[in-house]
Amino acid sequence: xxxxxxxxxKESHVDAFSENPINKNLTAEEKINFYRQMMEVxxxxxxxxHSYQQGKIGGFCHTYNGQEAVAIGTISMMQSDxxxxxxxxxxxxxxxxxxNMNECMAELYGKVTGCSKGKGGSMHFFAPDKNYWGGHAIxxxxxxxGAGIAFALKYKGTKGVCLCxxxxxxxxxxxxxxxxxxxxxxxxxxxxxxxxxxxxMGTSEARSSSVSPLARRALAYDMGYDTGIGNSVYEVRVKxxxxxxxxxxxxxxxxxxxxxxxYRGHSMSDPDKTYRTKDEIAxxxxxxxxxxxxxxILIDEGIASExxxxxxxxxxxxxxxxxxxxxxESPFPEIEDITKDVYxxxxxxxxxxxxxxxxxx
Amino acid sequence: xxxxxxxxxxxxxxxxxxxxxxxxxVMGEEVAQYDGAYKVTEGLLKxxxxxxxxxxxxxxxxxxxxxIGAAMMGLRPIVxxxxxxFSFVAFDQIFNNxxxxxxxxxxxxxxxxxxxxxxxxGVNVGATHxxxxxxxxxxxxxxxxxxxxxxxxxxxxxxxxxxxxDPVLMMENTILYNNKEEVPEEEYLIPFGKADIKKxxxxxxxxxxxxxxxTCLKAAEILEAEYEVDVEVVDLRSIRPLDEETxxxxxxxxxxxxxxxxxxxxCGVGAQIAYIIQxxxxxxxxxxxxxxxxxxxxxxxxxxxxxxxxxxxxxIVQAATSII
Ligand SMILES: Cc1ncc(C[n+]2csc(CCOP(=O)(O)OP(=O)(O)O)c2C)c(N)n1
Ligand SMILES: [Mg+2]
Numbered sequence: 001x002x003x004x005x006x007x008x009x010k011e012s013h014v015d016a017f018s019e020n021p022i023n024k025n026l027t028a029e030e031k032i033n034f035y036r037q038m039m040e041v042x043x044x045x046x047x048x049x050h051s052y053q054q055g056k057i058g059g060f061c062h063t064y065n066g067q068e069a070v071a072i073g074t075i076s077m078m079q080s081d082x083x084x085x086x087x088x089x090x091x092x093x094x095x096x097x098x099x100n101m102n103e104c105m106a107e108l109y110g111k112v113t114g115c116s117k118g119k120g121g122s123m124h125f126f127a128p129d130k131n132y133w134g135g136h137a138i139x140x141x142x143x144x145x146g147a148g149i150a151f152a153l154k155y156k157g158t159k160g161v162c163l164c165x166x167x168x169x170x171x172x173x174x175x176x177x178x179x180x181x182x183x184x185x186x187x188x189x190x191x192x193x194x195x196x197x198x199x200x201m202g203t204s205e206a207r208s209s210s211v212s213p214l215a216r217r218a219l220a221y222d223m224g225y226d227t228g229i230g231n232s233v234y235e236v237r238v239k240x241x242x243x244x245x246x247x248x249x250x251x252x253x254x255x256x257x258x259x260x261x262x263y264r265g266h267s268m269s270d271p272d273k274t275y276r277t278k279d280e281i282a283x284x285x286x287x288x289x290x291x292x293x294x295x296x297i298l299i300d301e302g303i304a305s306e307x308x309x310x311x312x313x314x315x316x317x318x319x320x321x322x323x324x325x326x327x328x329e330s331p332f333p334e335i336e337d338i339t340k341d342v343y344x345x346x347x348x349x350x351x352x353x354x355x356x357x358x359x360x361x
Numbered sequence: 362x363x364x365x366x367x368x369x370x371x372x373x374x375x376x377x378x379x380x381x382x383x384x385x386x387v388m389g390e391e392v393a394q395y396d397g398a399y400k401v402t403e404g405l406l407k408x409x410x411x412x413x414x415x416x417x418x419x420x421x422x423x424x425x426x427x428x429i430g431a432a433m434m435g436l437r438p439i440v441x442x443x444x445x446x447f448s449f450v451a452f453d454q455i456f457n458n459x460x461x462x463x464x465x466x467x468x469x470x471x472x473x474x475x476x477x478x479x480x481x482x483g484v485n486v487g488a489t490h491x492x493x494x495x496x497x498x499x500x501x502x503x504x505x506x507x508x509x510x511x512x513x514x515x516x517x518x519x520x521x522x523x524x525x526x527d528p529v530l531m532m533e534n535t536i537l538y539n540n541k542e543e544v545p546e547e548e549y550l551i552p553f554g555k556a557d558i559k560k561x562x563x564x565x566x567x568x569x570x571x572x573x574x575x576t577c578l579k580a581a582e583i584l585e586a587e588y589e590v591d592v593e594v595v596d597l598r599s600i601r602p603l604d605e606e607t608x609x610x611x612x613x614x615x616x617x618x619x620x621x622x623x624x625x626x627x628c629g630v631g632a633q634i635a636y637i638i639q640x641x642x643x644x645x646x647x648x649x650x651x652x653x654x655x656x657x658x659x660x661x662x663x664x665x666x667x668x669x670x671x672x673x674x675x676x677i678v679q680a681a682t683s684i685i
Pocket of ligand 1: 089137138139166167168169170171197199200201266390419421443447450
């Protein structure tokens with residue numbers, strides 16, 4: 001790259017988003033931490049793919065590669081009273097709220113040391129202690145729950161906001177529309193976030209939705225909406241903050257849509273051969289990758305070097321590798337565990353008030 | 362006779378009926394351009410075009426209801442659910458509209474629709490994706506429910522379903538899709554309400570539907586080899602209507618019954634069958650009726666545990682040895 005090209009490139013990184021105080025005031029350490037978080041998500045997913053191919057993980061496993069800036073950017077705006085809920089592409093959100101790789105990888109392996117003791121699997125991560133309410137595998141099913149979390153926050157009088165994520169395909173579920181109307185009608189502090197990766201399984205957005213951009217559907221409920229570039233950590237943070245601020249100060253919900261892209265098939269079961277070209281994937285990877293872009297911003301800003309970023313990648317890989325080892329060495333649940341965690345009352349016999357048979361053969 | 366997979370059997374049944382009747386069309390998520398999430402509709406778009414093979418948005422309530430409306434107008438939709446677990450989003454349309462409209466119109470309106478797709482556990486996808494709702498749907502008078510276990514049955518019964526003037530729900534199984542069997546080239550139809558004896562025997566009757574039939578056949582082999590017990594395996598094939606006669610004849614012959622069901626036990630299909638047997642063949646029974654069902658909890662994700670949660674040959678053999 002010539003000197004002038006490099007300079008122009010550098011200038012192009014300075015924009016309203018990077019200059020916005022919420023980004024401008026970040027410490028170098030905080031910024032590098034975003035990079036590290038995105039890299040850890042990427043390495044975790046790649047290790048999970050490897051384990052899946054080894055037969056250590058089964059079922060459905062949806063990876064987040066390409067979308068990292070959305071989860072990391074939005075979740076970086078959370079304060080202690082804020083909560084999140086998402087769909088089944090949920091590993092990144094878990095890691096972003098502070099779940100550790102070991103418990104996440106062990107869950108994929110179906111081990112008792114997993115975040116849900118091997119009961120939920122890839123699509124059903126939960127960490128309520130970190131304000132993370134899952135991990136929901138029925139498309140659209142989490143959207144009314146997100147409104148409900150916001151309802152509870154308002155009811156209890158906390159200043160918290162709920163970030164409720166969904167894919168571009170989920171907006172076609174009835175649950176989406178019912179939840180949005182309720183949120184607008186009852187003024188709930190919720191930010192609905194569409195992670196638009198252009199496809200719902202093998203169906204492009206244009207083949208499944210009559211309205212574009214998807215976020216415009218908010219108008220039907222007299223709700224505010226906004227769209228943004230989902231591979232830019234800075235932009236994601238600014239747009240999220242604006243929506244969260246409205247929710248926090250005025251109990252006004254917003255529908256946010258971030259354009260993003262997934263590199264791998266819909267899940268590990270998708271051969272990914274019918275609905276997009278290899279060139280399309282390569283173009284995104286080579287030119288719009290959120291981790292690469294943020295890395296070059298950090299270098300331009302003078303707070304990281306090629307070498308320091310490579311070190312972060314190495315460390316992240318190591319961590320992911322260690323999580324696979326941990327998962328591999330952990331035990332499976334016991335047969336008796338199958339009927340535990342079904343009813344609170346059965347798990348708390350000292351408080352049991354019901355009589356009669358609960359489980360049948 | 363050509364050997365075909367369960368997947369091909371379902372595919373052929375749809376293609377043949379679409380050839381036969383231009384009012385028959387297929388819709389569902391990923392059924393057209395993607396050739397089906399489980400490739401069951403492979404080639405149909407190419408053959409029948411976009412008018413008759415339609416990719417839907419992820420809107421089960423919408424397209425299930427749309428199908429019912431189209432059926433009221435005399436079309437014959439085949440609605441694919443990617444899995445039956447997702448049909449719950451459309452439960453109201455099926456349970457209220459498809460099941461009741463004929464009745465509430467005093468018989469004026471028919472609903473000739475087929476809902477089909479896989480509904481099974483055993484593939485390590487967790488509680489929300491592992492439902493087997495044949496008992497829920499069979500609970501509704503107005504709906505017919507079939508659960509074929511083999512390619513031959515799947516083809517013959519789906520063809521019957523498409524020609525049927527009532528709503529028919531066919532529950533398949535992703536684990537069965539690759540199973541192969543010889544299937545006649547010439548056309549055949551299998552009527553509903555006819556069970557099939559998959560193995561004759563004299564000492565003990567297994568009653569099952571869907572994949573559990575194959576598990577029963579495995580258990581029967583073990584019982585034959587290790588315990589010299591000769592088991593009869595009755596494959597219900599159709600849940601509603603139900604072939605009471607074949608069930609009762611087998612019970613009268615063997616006097617011992619085990620009902621095997623991959624569903625959870627409470628109000629499962631087996632509960633209805635056990636009631637019928639005690640009512641109509643009480644005097645023939647030499648032992649209490651036994652059931653082997655899924656362990657009564659939401660489906661666990663962990664792979665080795667789910668294998669134990671579902672009825673396996675071992676659990677069936679264990680139940681059998683307790684009553685012989
Ligand atoms: C009600 C329901 N229907 C169908 C499915 C199967 N399914 C799982 S993910 C998916 C595509 C969703 O796409 P999108 O909302 O864009 O999210 P993405 O996978 O791209 O993150 C489908 C059809 C499901 N899980 N739930
Ligand atoms: Mg998508």
